Amino acid sequence: xxxxxxxxxxxxxxxxxxxxxxxxxxxxxxxxxxxxxxxxxxxxxxxxxxxxxxxxxxxxxxxxxxxxxxxxxxxxxxxxxxxxxxxxxxxxxxxxxxxxxxxxxxxxxxxxxxxxxxxxxxxxxxxxxxxxxxxxxxxxxxxxxxxxxxxxxxxxxxxxxxxxxxxxxxxxxxxxxxxxxxxxxxxxxxxxxxxxxxxxxxxxxxxxxxxxxxxxxxxxxxxxxxxxxxxxxxxxxxxxxxxxxxxxxxxxxxxxxxxxxxxxxxxxxxxxxxxxxxxxxxxxxxxxxxxxxxxxxxxxxxxxxxxxxxxxxxxxxxxxxxxxxxxxxxxxxxxxxxxxxxxxxxxx
Amino acid sequence: xxxxxxxxxxxxxxxxxxxxxxxxxxxxxxxxxxxxxxxxxxxxxxxxxxxxxxxxxxxxxxxxxxxxxxxxxxxxxxxxxxxxxxxxxxxxxxxxxxxxxxxxxxxxxxxxxxxxxxxxxxxxxxxxxxxxxxxxxxxxxxxxxxxxxxxxxxxxxxxxxxxxxxxxxxxxxxxxxxxxxxxxxxxxxxxxxxxxxxxxxxxxxxxxxxxxxxxxxxxxxxxxxxxxxxxxxxxxxxxxxxxxxxxxxxxxxxxxxxxxxxxxxxxxxxxxxxxxxxxxxxxxxxxxxxxxxxxxxxxxxxxxxxxxxxxxxxxxxxxxxxxxxx
Numbered sequence: 001x002x003x004x005x006x007x008x009x010x011x012x013x014x015x016x017x018x019x020x021x022x023x024x025x026x027x028x029x030x031x032x033x034x035x036x037x038x039x040x041x042x043x044x045x046x047x048x049x050x051x052x053x054x055x056x057x058x059x060x061x062x063x064x065x066x067x068x069x070x071x072x073x074x075x076x077x078x079x080x081x082x083x084x085x086x087x088x089x090x091x092x093x094x095x096x097x098x099x100x101x102x103x104x105x106x107x108x109x110x111x112x113x114x115x116x117x118x119x120x121x122x123x124x125x126x127x128x129x130x131x132x133x134x135x136x137x138x139x140x141x142x143x144x145x146x147x148x149x150x151x152x153x154x155x156x157x158x159x160x161x162x163x164x165x166x167x168x169x170x171x172x173x174x175x176x177x178x179x180x181x182x183x184x185x186x187x188x189x190x191x192x193x194x195x196x197x198x199x200x201x202x203x204x205x206x207x208x209x210x211x212x213x214x215x216x217x218x219x220x221x222x223x224x225x226x227x228x229x230x231x232x233x234x235x236x237x238x239x240x241x242x243x244x245x246x247x248x249x250x251x252x253x254x255x256x257x258x259x260x261x262x263x264x265x266x267x268x269x270x271x272x273x274x275x276x277x278x279x280x281x282x283x284x285x286x287x288x289x290x291x292x293x294x295x296x297x298x299x300x301x302x303x304x305x306x307x308x309x310x311x312x313x314x315x316x317x318x319x320x321x322x323x324x325x326x327x328x329x330x331x332x333x334x335x336x337x338x339x340x341x342x343x344x345x346x347x348x
Numbered sequence: 349x350x351x352x353x354x355x356x357x358x359x360x361x362x363x364x365x366x367x368x369x370x371x372x373x374x375x376x377x378x379x380x381x382x383x384x385x386x387x388x389x390x391x392x393x394x395x396x397x398x399x400x401x402x403x404x405x406x407x408x409x410x411x412x413x414x415x416x417x418x419x420x421x422x423x424x425x426x427x428x429x430x431x432x433x434x435x436x437x438x439x440x441x442x443x444x445x446x447x448x449x450x451x452x453x454x455x456x457x458x459x460x461x462x463x464x465x466x467x468x469x470x471x472x473x474x475x476x477x478x479x480x481x482x483x484x485x486x487x488x489x490x491x492x493x494x495x496x497x498x499x500x501x502x503x504x505x506x507x508x509x510x511x512x513x514x515x516x517x518x519x520x521x522x523x524x525x526x527x528x529x530x531x532x533x534x535x536x537x538x539x540x541x542x543x544x545x546x547x548x549x550x551x552x553x554x555x556x557x558x559x560x561x562x563x564x565x566x567x568x569x570x571x572x573x574x575x576x577x578x579x580x581x582x583x584x585x586x587x588x589x590x591x592x593x594x595x596x597x598x599x600x601x602x603x604x605x606x607x608x609x610x611x612x613x614x615x616x617x618x619x620x621x622x623x624x625x626x627x628x629x630x631x632x633x634x635x636x637x638x639x640x641x642x643x644x645x646x647x648x649x650x651x652x653x654x655x656x657x658x659x660x661x662x663x664x665x666x667x668x669x670x671x672x673x674x
Contacts, residue, residue: 059634149521159633184421192523206524207493
């Protein structure tokens with residue numbers, strides 16, 4: 001008898017626990033994955049809610065949220081307002097970061113080489129093929145540049161990083177815009193492809209005379225020779241959280257419906273020109289109100305408590321002004337009963 | 349007197365037992381038939397899924413898909429020529445280098461090797477076959493490619509690159525990674541497979557045949573070329589095809605070392621891509637439907653290439669057997 005009761009109790013616990021463990025499912029961009037994973041862990045520790053984020057890529061994230069298999073999608077390439085309306089989605093920026101050009105030329109240290117947007121575009125267009133080309137030498141008097149072929153390294157997989165980089169080149173070089181354009185993957189005029197940020201970093205480090213582009217965190221952690229970029233004001237700035245934040249501060253989010261805003265080539269003397277944000281996508285009409293509520297709870301918590309963790313991983317938190325705007329958007333997310341699923345941090 | 353009912357009882361028991369066995373037999377036959385047919389169903393299912401997925405791309409680009417080099421995700425223009433070229437050329441390099449070396453190793457092990465060395469070499473090759481391809485890729489990128497860039501490739505460019513006729517194959521700057529490096533890595537990867545098959549079939553040659561030839565004064569090479577190889581032709585061909593199959597479908601290692609560029613260059617040292625590398629790289633972020641469909645179409649083409657290679661090998665074998673008259 002006792003045995004039976006014990007078995008029943010054990011069975012009940014087994015059946016109960018999955019229902020009791022609350023979970024949020026998300027999928028998408030790989031760029032913010034390290035940060036989302038860190039946030040998720042800390043959030044789980046405080047609330048017991050598990051965030052299951054799959055970094056399958058922005059394209060995959062958009063597909064998954066449209067087919068409603070996840071509670072939220074994540075993308076580095078913001079969707080245009082029309083597409084958001086059509087699919088019944090809301091979009092908001094979660095965190096920002098910078099893309100930095102990295103080089104591997106003997107004798108060049110981090111923050112030594114100076115480049116401008118047009119020169120960078122010409123290198124990636126294969127119009128500048130040698131390191132001692134006059135265009136590069138003119139920007140870098142006093143730097144010994146070798147007569148070596150430039151090996152361009154780019155992403156071989158589709159990526160939000162590529163989108164931010166190509167979008168910047170499109171802004172500063174009409175020829176790039178016409179011949180290549182901007183997307184998560186493009187038709188590269190030249191170069192070697194590496195898979196993922198780590199692939200580009202590894203290929204650049206192993207190839208003499210290489211130039212590539214990676215997320216700032218990868219350049220910093222691998223101690224790669226990142227270049228100084230000339231920004232819109234003609235100032236040469238180094239990539240760091242200060243210069244990323246400067247670019248973000250000049251962004252006019254209020255003028256961008258659906259937060260469809262790109263942060264490249266922003267004004268400001270200290271602004272890093274190749275800055276970008278990564279976005280969350282959710283359905284306006286939530287089928288599972290509880291899940292959507294928990295997801296918004298997670299994002300609110302992350303805005304509030306995740307700043308230090310973002311800093312540690314070299315991401316840039318959203319400014320408070322933008323967070324307030326995002327919170328307004330959250331109120332438009334309604335459950336099947338037509339009421340907003342989440343009305344602020346009161347429930348926490 | 350008593351033996352008669354006993355016999356019938358035994359007979360009845362045997363009969364029951366036999367009927368039971370027959371049922372088991374039928375069940376067993378049906379079971380195994382089902383498993384065998386399952387393979388055909390799976391194969392058919394894969395073909396149907398590939399054709400269905402590839403249909404939008406093939407409908408849009410028609411046969412031009414096969415002969416266009418353009419691969420532009422921004423404008424949604426796709427052509428498969430560069431990956432097809434890369435797949436065929438890297439596999440060809442792998443075979444050109446891998447087959448003679450494998451033949452040499454197998455010959456050494458079966459004919460010339462001192463007995464105490466046989467086991468260590470055999471085990472080493474088996475271990476080589478067991479290394480996951482991603483390890484080859486990482487090793488290729490971090491160790492092999494820089495070595496090629498600094499030493500082998502400049503040498504090739506300065507020597508072979510100046511030869512008339514084939515010089516264009518070795519032009520351009522030494523990048524370390526590219527079609528040539530991928531081919532070399534492939535050669536190392538297929539080597540153990542081909543070697544092991546060759547060794548095993550060489551060992552099936554009756555000692556009598558070989559000893560007769562040696563008795564007539566034949567050299568080791570003559571025995572190998574005139575006795576062993578004709579005797580084991582089918583097995584050797586099978587080993588080569590096994591290696592070729594692996595090279596054609598290889599994914600992770602090639603992604604690391606080929607450069608992943610959708611271009612066709614005359615130079616073998618330039619970056620390129622293969623079908624499987626393109627699939628591995630681009631599936632995650634194939635945002636438009638036609639992009640995804642084009643990638644599936646690439647998969648279908650790889651399927652057809654592998655299938656044709658298999659068919660060609662079988663045909664070649666048939667013709668060889670016929671000309672031999674056996």
